[in-house]
Amino acid sequence: MLETVQKVHDESRQGEAIAPNSGDSQTYAKKFYIESYGCQMNFNDSEIVASILNTQGFGATRNVEEADLVLLNTCSIREKAEQTVRQRLTEFKKTKQQKPHFLVGVLGCMAERLKSKFLEEEKLVDLVVGPDAYRTLPSLIEEAGTGQKAINVLLSREETYGDISPVRLDSNGVTAFVSIMRGCNNMCTFCVVPFTRGRERSRDPHSIMAEATDLFERGYREVTLLGQNVDSYYFVDEAGNETVTFARLMEKVAEISPLLRVRFSTSHPKDITDEVLHTMARHENICNYIHLPVQSGSTRILQLMNRTYTREWYLKKIDRIREILPGCAISTDVITGFCTETEEDHQDTLSVMEYAKYDLAYMFAYSERPGTLAARRYQDDVPEDVKKRRLAEIVALHRGHSLDSMRKDVGKTFKVLVEGTSKKSDTQLFGRTDHNKVAVFDKSDLRKGEYVMVKIDDCTAGTLIGTVVGRC
Template sequence: MSKKLYIETLGCAMNERDSAHIIAELEEKEHYSLTQNPKEADLILINTCSVREKPEKKLFSEIGQYAKIKKENAKIGVCGCTASHLGDLILKKTKSVDFVLGARNVSKITQIIHEKRVAWVDIDYDESAYVFSPNPHSPLKGMINISIGCDKKCTYCIVPHTRGNEISIPADLILEEARRMVENGTKEILLLGQNVNNYGKYFSHSHRAINFTQLLNEISQINGLERIRFTSPHPLHMDDDFIIEVAQNPKICKAIHMPLQSGSSAILQKMRRGYSKEWFLNRVEKMRSLIPNLSIGTDIIVGFPTESEEDFLDTLDVLEKVRFDTLYSFIYSTRPHTQAQKWLEVDRSVELVEEQIAKERLLRLKDRHKEILTEDNLKQIGRVHKILFESFDATHSLLEGRSDTNKLVRVKAESGLVGEICEVRISQVKGAQLLGELIS
């Protein structure tokens, strides 16, 4: 009789991919089967995020809830980024947790489950060449890690402390995994890394010279693969060769996530992002000159220490000029082990933006972005998109999928088209949702 595994995944796509690796490893090597009911699980895992403070605070509440409902002798493990930077502290704060496994130590999952009250959180551990167990349930849309860790030192970010220094995964392993996924039915692959377009700069062992642009080209040659996406590229590394490859390669989706963080060059310098407002806008202009229908998403932090109203207006100015299709925006959150936190502790001239002012700026940013989305979505009526249908809503007989520009579209049609790419003419807009009709 197989043991039951329940896993809760918090945070980014990287965490989702780590969870998929954990599940595959435990299914193949320890004979676990996945359950959606934590009460029947023999092993409960929480794969954590620490990019912001709130999910971290929520962790101990989650642990307490699982401890109350778990069956006798069931184990609880904490994985991911919060595990990396809190480590033994999690074990000291709660007796309910059996082990803590850092984000850089995922390949050790089948070993640590047999341990009691241990924390393995070595951020220098190198698993870049580790071959994880294959997922026998290849999804229509799959994810592949192309690097681990991060070599940037952004002053607000805890990721280098939780995932270690950047190492690229050998291209041969990436290509082999991509071919296997496509053979098992995957049509779209999302390439993952903290800075994907810095790929190839660091390998832990000797490896043929290859950069991200070349990797994209090689992956695109896999027969049967329809679409390639990637996240997140760093604006600093968006050279002309990269932009031209995205523009000219028909398998690369015409949607890109460009984390802006701030529109103020002064704040960007304090964040140590390595680019200016002008550089960011130049890269956008270059891409849109070659890809007029390009969809651009971004991340923005408001209220970074010392941000003035003028700095914030620069951010609104970039929003107006770029008209982002997706926007993830947050109020700055102090994180341990970051340069910004040290500034706040030792330099009295560096102050947090007042909470009420930061909240008001975030609201202004979000409200204007909603207006832009409404304006731009109305322009979609009558346009034709190729949609990869991903799911079917039986209650309303609606197919749902995304265009290569990442627009979510729903169509009244039969379920048999799930997994197919079809042309759809947009006929109606409901909020951020586009409704369309199949073109026969």
């Protein structure tokens, strides 16, 4: 789908090797090592996989050398991720030559499309498992252990893994993601997700509430409700007695405790409703932050992308958010250089960005992904040098908006949830404001999981710098 990521604020975890908290003292007979690529859904899936493997006697390790099983949870969104995965598999193949019982597997979105290449042509892996087949991992591992090639990439209309309690890999113990649905029904022409993750299905709200409540009782103070398109969450029980919309689900989670912050990602502009916005306005602990991908500011390009809204409609949605939630932070995704994009289309995108003045943006140059509708229907005809130039203009415009947004917070005081020690200084802590902006401040005697009031003294384009003026 997308190539050449540019973004302001460091939230990327692509290619991260993950393992349980250091406090996990349980001893396991075998070890697995897992790397995850791409979206947060993949990292959440890795936590589900870890839970399944724990029941089979596998414990996670950060050291690939001591692993009996190596898994790469893959992403098909960007070409770079696929290249990285292939490189890593080649490296693991060398390790396998020295360790005969060493097993290598590919999970996730690349599994279906590249299964034959990985298994047969290049002989890089022993097992390939799609996003809906993780329950079969134990039998597939056993099969691969006998020397056979093990594969299951079947998609499901029911699987939500709602009954599996994820192992919180590499968690800070304060924030966690809770998956509320899987799959996607929006057939955006640039996107491979509907083909790799299947159709939308919503998880039982009772299992979501149980997971969120358990997290809170274990000391977590923020949950992010996660889905490819959370606003389309819709659950009806088998008897037809209970219907739960996304707004109602979010409210239920917020009511667990006023000390539990609630975020959500991602929203599709066509589905975020006034009901959701008014629910956010009613609850102080539902964060005033909405990720609302625009993709393009040109109505013509939006139609080619099958985004199902126009430029004018999107701008009215921005207005509605700001009417109901004054001061709400808004972030977005932007694709430049999509098929047939003209300079006029590009200027339309820049003007939408100028109107919205996003607090955070994920900006990409279009890269054709095999299997998508765009790859079948359109020619990727915008020259690479033009894509790069347009992307640079988009990034430059957004950096100015982001810096302006940060500067407006200087002199103000915000409630911040302490998440941990700053990456740049052991004497400072960091946390995020209600608007999802990172703030750093002196450590003092503060602890992770506390809420503090921070007066902002200065800023950079990506960080607020402040002084703690009180505890909450």
